[in-house]
Amino acid sequence: MxxxxxxxxxxxxxxxxxxxxxxxxxxxxxxxxxxxxxxxxxxxxxxxxxxxxxxxxxxxxxxxxxxxxxxxxxxxxxxxxxxxxxxxxxCVDELDCTGDLCDEATDTCDPAPDDAACADTNMCNGAEVCVPGVGCVPGPRLVCNDDDPCTIGTCDPVTGCAYVARDLDGDGHSDDRCGGDDCNDDPSVGASVHPGGTEVCDNGLDDDCNRVTDYYELACRATNDDCARAELLPGPGTYVRTTRGATNHYPLSCFAGGIDTVFRFHLDEPRDVSASLRLESTGTGALAIRAADRCADGPDVACGNAVATRALPAGDHVLVVRTSAAVTFTLSLSFDAPSAEENTDVCGPGTTDISGGGVFTGLFADVEDDYEIACNGGAPTRDVAYRLVLTETSDVRLSAETSTGAPVTTYLALTRDCDNELGAIGCATSGSPQLFRQSLAAGTYYVLIESASATALTWRLEATITPAAVREPGDACVAPLDVTNRSATVPISELSLDTGTGCGGDTAAFRDATFAFTTSEVQDVILTTDTGGPHYASVSPLCGDRAAETFCSSGSPRVTQRLLRVPAGTHYVTVATTQLTGDVTVSAMLAPATFPPANDECGGAIDLTDSVLSRADLTAASDDVLSCGGNGAVDTVHRLVLTQERAVTFVARRTGGSTEPLAIGVREAGTCTVRSSDASCGFGMPAVISTTLRAGTYFVVVEAPTAPGPYSLVAYLAEP
Known part of the structure; x- marks a missing residue:
């Protein structure tokens, strides 16, 4: 051994x-x-x-x-x-999963664990293992997650993990966002929404997944065809309904033809109520508000495509909706706190005052179309006016919005003169336009609001007025830089927007600088403005008053203009630019006054003779009358005397090489100095008027909106 x-x-x-x-x-x-x-x-x-x-x-x-x-x-x-x-x-132990192996050559034991001896019949609880000295030990459970949001992991005891397409609502149709055909797999909705489902007409769901919801489905018919079956609306909201299946019962004061459906609503207390109708296909329609007990015959409290009424009493009311044909439509209904009618129709001493700031609302049914707002382009829509009185220089922030039941484009203007759309201090356009003007001088102003929609129902104005913040030199009318016979420079980074100019530069993207020069007598002024890039430049005897501008132009990188015969006094230069860096540099060099043309005013009018060319020069002329060329266009005057009725053609042309257009206007004797009294206008290069005039004396006003210079004028007479 x-x-x-x-x-x-x-x-x-x-x-x-x-x-x-x-x-x-x-x-x-x-x-x-x-x-x-x-x-x-x-x-x-x-x-x-x-x-x-x-x-x-x-x-x-x-x-x-x-x-x-x-x-x-x-x-x-x-x-x-x-x-x-x-x-x-x-080497013999009592564990069933070990092999009890013994190595005679090395006198050692090898337990030889056999995991298979530990395996059960359930793969989901994990793979069991044999541990020497311990025996069979359970393995980790299977985690059936393939990190795919479109699959749901399951486990079969025999085969292990399996992955099926997501079907959260258990209707047997997988989510269409994962390649299935179920348009709504939300389990909170239930299993009723899937291809082949039954469309429910008023639940807001596409029950059959055909991409058509509720009353957009042709199969959905109106069940509220008369007053007895009026649909009770739960309150304010937007409702998609139809007149399919309806008949003609209740003609409206504003829409007699067609077919109708009826809706009922209840007010616990008086409320301002507005409603609007939008058809989802071609055709016309209208709606009316009536007391519920007068559902069939009215009268209509309000009637139209969009309606609004102030302080509708508590109780039950109906909306009668009529359309020219069977269509799907959207009905919008809103309630607001009852309001008192205010004086917001026209500008004047009694106009509702907003000088204390706050939020102001109203109904367009209370106002008419009285004024033009420059940034609206003259669209004929109703306008709202508020009065703003500043007792000290102030910063003013305004924002507005209008609605037809849904927000629409709104026009917001700040002005001193409601009748002069071109003189607005600022005008903004958007869904919620805003105006912010710093260091606005003490005085009386008006705020005008218009909507792009002729069926606008309501408006909302918010005004904030605070004492003017301290301004950097050159940034505002309260701190202009003097450029009389000198130049001055201000960094653009120190500027903000106040008014812009009458010819541009008044939107939120611009900044403006303010300078001033003073003349002690009538003098010419050589004005130069430079920003290193595109900009607008204007001159006005009233700082920030665009309606009073005597010059306005644009250029890049500089604007140079000889201002002729500038009256004695202080004049303000406004420069507006979109640049964010660099400087604004302005100079105003005084020079002797250029002698004006003889026909600068009506009293010096040059007579015209049939077919004879009359030559004159607009250089150094002033803007004495408001004619076809508009405010700020310098003018000269000619006179034509007719002893009998004649067909007359006037032709005005530039003669100094300029291609800039001219404007000519014809006015009768006695009206030469009257603003905007022209009977006929011509504009272009050349400017032409062809008209028939009775016997009498007529004045022809020639104007240069830009670039004054020499011109010719001829009158051709013929039998009428």
Whole structure:
């Protein structure tokens, strides 16, 4: 036996010595001594090879050494009561999943765990493993998640993870956002919405997933055809309904033909009520508000495509909707706190004052179309007027909006003169336009509001007025830079927008600078403005008053103009630019006044003779009358005397090489100095008027909106 066998045998005998039958003999004790000696490094003279002795179990013995068969894996042999017995093999455990393998060559045990022996029939609870010394241990549960939001992970005990298309509402149709055909997979809606479902006409859902909802479905018919079956609306909101299936019952004061449906609503207290109708296809229609107990015959409290009424009493009311044909329509209904009618129709001392700031609302049914707002382009819509009185220089912020039941484009203007649309201090256009003007001088102003929709129902204005903030030099009328016979420069970065100019530069994208020059007598002024880029420049005797401008032009990078015969006094230069960096530089050099033309005014009019060319010059002329060329266009005057009725053709041309257009206007005697009294106008290059005039005296006003210079005028007379 090898020394290691002997050592192991000795150790085992020592451990179990108290459990054997009988005591070891003296020879056993000697064997133990021999084993101890061998373990300490002494040579093993009696080493036995495994199997060389065969099986010793049961043989007679005098010591355990005689029983040792030299093998490790079959267990330790001992001599007990004179016979060889064998203890349990060293590598046998009680675990079912280990292999109890023993290596005879190395005298070692290999438990050889077998995971398959631990496996159950459920893949979902994970793969079980065999751990030596412990046994079968459960594995981690399967996580069936493929990170795809369009799939739902499931687990089958036999096959494991599987992934199916998302169907959150469990209707058997997968979400169309994931390639399925279910247009609404929201589980809160339920399983009723899917292809092939039954369309419910008033639930706001596309129940059959055909991309047509509620009353847009041709199959949905009106059930509220008369007053007895009026549909009760729960309150303000937007409702899609139809007149399909309806008949003609209740003609309206504003729309007699067609077919009608009826809606009922209730007010617990008086309210301002507005409603609007939008047809979803061709045709016409209208709606009316009536008291519920007068549903069939009215009268109409309000009638139109869009309606509004102030302080409608508490109680039950109806909306009668009529359309020219069976169509789907959208009905919008809104309630507001009852309001008192205010004086917001025209500008004047009694106009509602907003000087204290706040929020102001109203109904367009209370106002008419009285004024023109420049940024509206002259569209004939009703306008609203408010009065603003500033007792000190102030910063003013305005915002407005109008509605037909839904927001629409709104026009907002700030002006000193409601009748002069070109003189507005500011005009803004958008769904919610805003105007912010800093350092607005003390005085009386008006705020005008118009809507792009002729059926606008309501408006809302918010005004904030605060004391003027301190301004940088050159940034506003309160701090102009003097440029009389000098130049001055201000950084663009220090500027904000105040008024802009009458010819442009008044939108939120611009900044403007303010300068001033003073003349002690009538003088010419050579004005130069430079921003390094595109800009507008204007001159006005009233700072920030665009209606009073005597000059306005644009250019890049500079504007240079000789201003002729500028009256004595202080004049203000406004420069507006969209640039964000750089400087604005302005100079105003004074020069002797240019002598004006002889026919600068009506009293010096030059007589015209049939077919004879009359030559004159607009240079140094002033703007004495308001004629066809508009405000700010310099003018000269000619006179034509007719002794009998004649067909007359007037032709005005530039003679100095300029291609800029001219304007000519014809007015009768006695009206030469009257503003805007022209009977006929011509505009262009050349400017031509062909008209028939009775016997009498006529004045022809020639104007240059831009670039004054020499011109010719001729009148051709013929039989009428």
């Amino acid at each position: 090898r020394s290691t066998h002997t050592a192991v045998l000795t150790l085992l005998l020592a451990l179990i010595g108290g459990c054997t039958v009988g005591e070891p003999s003296e020879s056993d004790a000697g064997s133990q001594a021999d084993a101890t000696s061998a373990d300490s490094g002494a040579p093993d003279a009696g080493s036995i090879e495994c199997g060389s002795r065969g099986d010793t179990v049961g043989e007679a013995c005098g010591s355990s050494t005689e029983c040792d068969d030299g093998c490790f894996c079959n267990g330790v042999e001992q001599c007990v009561s004179g016979a060889c017995v064998r203890r349990d093999p060293p």
